[in-house]
Amino acid sequence: MDLETKKINTANALVSAKLLAKDLENKTNQIASKIAKTIKLDGFRKGKVPLNIIKSRYQANIEQDAQKQAVEEILQSAIKELDIQTHDVIGDPAITKFDKKDDFIDLEIKISLKPDFKLDNIASCIPDVKLQAIQPKQIEDRLDEIAKTKAPLIEAKPDKILAENDIANINFEGFVGGEAFEGGKAENFDLTIGSGQFIPGFETALIGMKSGEEKEINVSFPESYQAENLAGKPAVFKVKLNKIQIKDNPKIDEAFAKSLLPQEENPSVELLKEKIKEQLHLEAKTKLYNEELKEKLIENLDKAIDFDLPELIVEQEMDLLFRNSLNTLDQKELEELKSDTKKAQEKRESFREDAKKSVKITFIVDALAKQENINVEDNEVLQTIYYESIMNRQDPKEAIDYYKQNNMLPAIKMAMIEDKILSHLLDKKLAGNKSDESSKEPTETKKAPKKPKAKAEE
Structure with a gap:
């Protein structure tokens, strides 16, 4: 040989x-x-x-x-x-x-071959992380929102006029062309005004009514309405407002705090406000990271670190991006690509730069994860799929089986590791900023209480 x-x-x-x-x-x-x-x-x-x-x-x-x-x-x-x-x-x-x-x-x-590169200048790639301090009014507003959500419903006084966000208990029957239609009748139906639960114009027409009042409402079904026999047709609804329910005035006291902090040994309104402040901080940080800084960090890493890429891996990524793009094409475009090999090759080639960047960032993230000792366990991947399926009203078992059968679990795991390492780097930058700011404080300034550290993966 x-x-x-x-x-x-x-x-x-x-x-x-x-x-x-x-x-x-x-x-x-x-x-x-x-x-x-x-x-x-x-x-x-x-x-x-x-x-x-x-x-x-x-x-x-x-x-x-x-x-x-x-x-x-x-x-x-x-x-x-x-x-x-x-x-x-x-x-x-x-x-x-x-x-x-x-x-x-x-x-x-x-x-x-596995590329060889150094991670010497990572710190310079991390964009500055600036978060506005959480203001007392933000905490009070969130506390009011929570209290209103938790407040019980009470029946309004007889002279109360129905308004936005009130809950109207109604009897109604709908008619099209003078004939009652199937599914257009109900009694003692609770409708939150402004929820958009009924067709456009219905809820607005109820505003201003009082308990016991009856009214005819003229509306039209949308052209895209799911029932074809009703789509686009004018309708008349006969409505009676039985009663109006409103949220009771929320009472924010120690008992309220205890109901929201059952695991705390000494729950209080002040502790609840601290928890809300932490949550608002986490929400603001997550929004900043996801909408701006993570992408900026990826761009900086791509520009700052240069190394040879394995061609076969780039080609595989091009295949993946090309196949995924086919799902976004209409039937005519698909047929054109099937019948024109040159055009299909040009379409695939258009993903080369994106594929190179994706492969490059994957290697960098993998190296960073090892350096920072960050990993995602297999059970974390399955849990993520499970909860996302629940949120999207899908069968979790079917979703997990689909990802397993299509060998997609490694890609999901890598995406989770990427998200985790990017958050970790940004958190380190944020912690450094706080340290710098505290070092500039006058010596007589009282040190602020230490806040619980937010988890990067949240």
């Missing part, structure tokens, strides 16, 4: 080899001999089937196994010659040439 290896760059290598026909024939005989020892064919005793019959009957499988063994031996020899470790090879090597000659097979194999 003639073997030649060449490192194209730090992340790619090319192996050229001539696989001699006699070597391949030896492997074929070895594989056939192993089969002959265990196989049983009619007319022959076990282990006594002639090799020529074995080779004739199982020719395709034997040749395939022989070639596979030969290629594996070539790769192992190439790895030694390239002076690299097996774990430095990433992905599956690609056979880019397989020319059968009379006495040999001319082979070329591309190998992707």
